[in-house]
Amino acid sequence: MLIPRLALRNLLGAGLRTWLNVVVLSFAFIAIITAQGLLEGMNEQAAQAMRDTQYGNGQYWQAEYDPYDPLTLQDAHAVLPKKLESLVNQGKATALLIIQGTIYPGGRIRPVLIKGIDPGQKILTLPSEYLIDNNGEIPALIGTRMATSTGLKVGDYVTLQWRDANGTFDAKDIRIAQVMKTTVQNIDVGQIWIPLNTLQEMAGMKNEAILVTLGKDVRFDAEIDGWVFKDLNFLLKDIRELIESKTLGSMIVYVILLFLAMLAIFDTQVLSIFRRRKEMGTMMAMGMTRGRVIRLFTMEGALHGVLAAVLAALYGIPLLTYFAKIGWTLPSNTDSYGFAIGETLFPTFSAALVLGTTILVLLVTTIVSFLPTRKIAKLKPTDALRGKMT
Amino acid sequence: MENNVLIKTEKLVKIYPMGQYELVALNEIDLKIARGEFAGLVGPSGSGKTTLLNIIGSLDIPTRGSAMVLDKKIETLTHKQAALLRNKHIGFIFQTFNLLPVYTVFENVEFPLLLLELSSGDRKERVMDALEWVGLADRANSKPNQLSGGQCQRVAIARAIVKTPEIVLADEPTANLDAKNSHHILQTMEKLNKELGTTFLFSTHDEKVIRYLRRKISLYDGKIAKDEVQKPQPVVVETTSEED
Numbered sequence: 351m352l353i354p355r356l357a358l359r360n361l362l363g364a365g366l367r368t369w370l371n372v373v374v375l376s377f378a379f380i381a382i383i384t385a386q387g388l389l390e391g392m393n394e395q396a397a398q399a400m401r402d403t404q405y406g407n408g409q410y411w412q413a414e415y416d417p418y419d420p421l422t423l424q425d426a427h428a429v430l431p432k433k434l435e436s437l438v439n440q441g442k443a444t445a446l447l448i449i450q451g452t453i454y455p456g457g458r459i460r461p462v463l464i465k466g467i468d469p470g471q472k473i474l475t476l477p478s479e480y481l482i483d484n485n486g487e488i489p490a491l492i493g494t495r496m497a498t499s500t501g502l503k504v505g506d507y508v509t510l511q512w513r514d515a516n517g518t519f520d521a522k523d524i525r526i527a528q529v530m531k532t533t534v535q536n537i538d539v540g541q542i543w544i545p546l547n548t549l550q551e552m553a554g555m556k557n558e559a560i561l562v563t564l565g566k567d568v569r570f571d572a573e574i575d576g577w578v579f580k581d582l583n584f585l586l587k588d589i590r591e592l593i594e595s596k597t598l599g600s601m602i603v604y605v606i607l608l609f610l611a612m613l614a615i616f617d618t619q620v621l622s623i624f625r626r627r628k629e630m631g632t633m634m635a636m637g638m639t640r641g642r643v644i645r646l647f648t649m650e651g652a653l654h655g656v657l658a659a660v661l662a663a664l665y666g667i668p669l670l671t672y673f674a675k676i677g678w679t680l681p682s683n684t685d686s687y688g689f690a691i692g693e694t695l696f697p698t699f700s701a702a703l704v705l706g707t708t709i710l711v712l713l714v715t716t717i718v719s720f721l722p723t724r725k726i727a728k729l730k731p732t733d734a735l736r737g738k739m740t
Numbered sequence: 741m742e743n744n745v746l747i748k749t750e751k752l753v754k755i756y757p758m759g760q761y762e763l764v765a766l767n768e769i770d771l772k773i774a775r776g777e778f779a780g781l782v783g784p785s786g787s788g789k790t791t792l793l794n795i796i797g798s799l800d801i802p803t804r805g806s807a808m809v810l811d812k813k814i815e816t817l818t819h820k821q822a823a824l825l826r827n828k829h830i831g832f833i834f835q836t837f838n839l840l841p842v843y844t845v846f847e848n849v850e851f852p853l854l855l856l857e858l859s860s861g862d863r864k865e866r867v868m869d870a871l872e873w874v875g876l877a878d879r880a881n882s883k884p885n886q887l888s889g890g891q892c893q894r895v896a897i898a899r900a901i902v903k904t905p906e907i908v909l910a911d912e913p914t915a916n917l918d919a920k921n922s923h924h925i926l927q928t929m930e931k932l933n934k935e936l937g938t939t940f941l942f943s944t945h946d947e948k949v950i951r952y953l954r955r956k957i958s959l960y961d962g963k964i965a966k967d968e969v970q971k972p973q974p975v976v977v978e979t980t981s982e983e984d
């Protein structure tokens with residue numbers, strides 16, 4: 351315990367110089383944790399929104415279905431197998447049918463995906479209750495982005511054209527029953543939601559579906575012939591990859607922050623080693639080995655990190671707790687970033703994040719503190735006493 | 741140990757390379773210092789006093805010849821062994837005091853004891869005893885920048901003697917002090933030598949110091965020019981306040 355004790359004594363004795371470094375380093379601590387917390391929060395919020403509105407606790411896809419290839423929609427539909435039908439009937443899952451179509455808002459042609467969903471479903475947080483037909487019309491649900499791009503409003507009628515299972519084109523007018531506000535673009539842009547039964551009838555695909563989404567708490571992954579189970583790891587892969595690419599970008603910012611803080615420590619260490627040569631010589635004259643002097647100076651530098659962590663905890667914990675509570679109100683055009691996040695982003699500060707950042711900063715501080723002290727290994731006590739560097 | 745001899749050098753040579761040339765700082769020095777001596781290496785600048793003191797203090801090694809200190813061959817010691825020798829048996833007093841600036845007087849004096857890993861109670865007792873010896877017990881919590889030059893050097897003496905070393909090496913201990921402070925310091929060291937039996941070896945060209953020595957070893961151009969036992973002629977000075 352001698353070295354840490356002496357190091358702390360030296361560090362505290364250095365006064366303002368120490369505290370300036372500690373404050374700068376603590377800023378870096380907080381900035382890194384905040385930036386990472388925002389990304390974690392974004393990740394979590396986006397994944398949650400996707401689960402709530404699209405993926406539930408996983409999906410069964412008809413074997414031919416490929417969401418990235420619209421041409422597969424032609425064949426990727428089948429009558430619900432008994433096991434899945436039973437889940438749907440119990441309210442533990444909801445079926446979806448998707449076909450391609452075209453709408454003509456304001457005389458323009460817009461290709462769309464027509465999605466059929468059960469108006470009474472409770473699995474996804476879509477306002478599907480607006481799709482309950484009460485006057486013989488076809489009610490339709492669209493998202494705000496779709497409404498903006500097509501100029502459609504609640505109560506508007508628009509002609510919808512589609513091709514049924516037999517390849518015959520047909521068209522009908524649909525009424526916009528509701529424009530839903532959603533953070534998830536995948537259920538909004540280029541899509542029109544209508545009642546499942548209506549779509550099955552229109553497309554000549556009675557009792558058929560393209561995919562079945564399981565309820566949030568439903569655990570079911572039995573093998574079903576002709577259908578493939580896709581778990582959340584698979585379904586959320588894209589969004590996670592997107593977040594990871596954003597994480598890389600933010601890492602550059604915090605590497606710069608960390609670099610600046612480390613520069614301050616490195617500078618202090620280099621200056622210390624040059625200014626305090628006489629002190630080192632005196633310590634050696636009193637019987638301190640070079641190894642101990644190196645450890646002492648390295649420890650002094652590394653303790654900047656420890657003190658910064660303590661300081662950061664003192665003001666950072668209340669600050670970040672408050673931030674996590676009130677969140678960060680995002681600018682209105684955040685949609686363009688491509689994330690399914692709400693108007694307010696709530697950062698998530700996990701123990702792993704805080705601990706990981708602390709360990710990283712302490713490790714880097716120690717390395718940066720050690721580098722200049724290697725000069726001491728070559729230092730002759732007699733030169734040090736004269737204030738010379740060997 | 742041969743007849744109580746603590747320090748013995750034989751044909752000790754120290755050469756410093758100076759580019760294409762070599763500077764012979766010590767040239768075949770043969771010297772013996774016995775326990776309890778109050779001796780000084782005297783000579784002009786560049787005569788090799790500090791070099792010899794550094795080698796005896798195991799801070800440096802000879803180029804040729806041998807230096808035995810407390811039965812240890814300085815030239816064969818590893819860095820660690822040399823540090824241990826200094827830590828346990830040798831105290832240093834420097835011309836510029838070399839106190840650790842961020843430590844208090846107490847902490848400065850305590851430093852060698854921390855390296856010896858003594859218990860807290862033991863350290864406290866020894867530090868206060870040493871400070872009593874040099875008359876600075878009441879300044880234990882002061883920082884070096886709150887002390888006068890004389891007081892700083894007394895702290896340095898306390899630091900050198902706190903571990904009760906066999907040898908204290910003092911390099912120009914009065915060079916930065918006025919006459920009155922110099923005499924106080926010398927009187928303190930003389931008292932320690934007499935009462936504790938600590939061997940003192942000075943390096944000096946200060947007449948005030950030379951008058952206190954019982955043995956004067958004159959160096960000139962790296963050689964011992966004269967080695968004489970003398971009767972100390974201390975100067976009586978007033979021992980009132982010492983504030984500079």
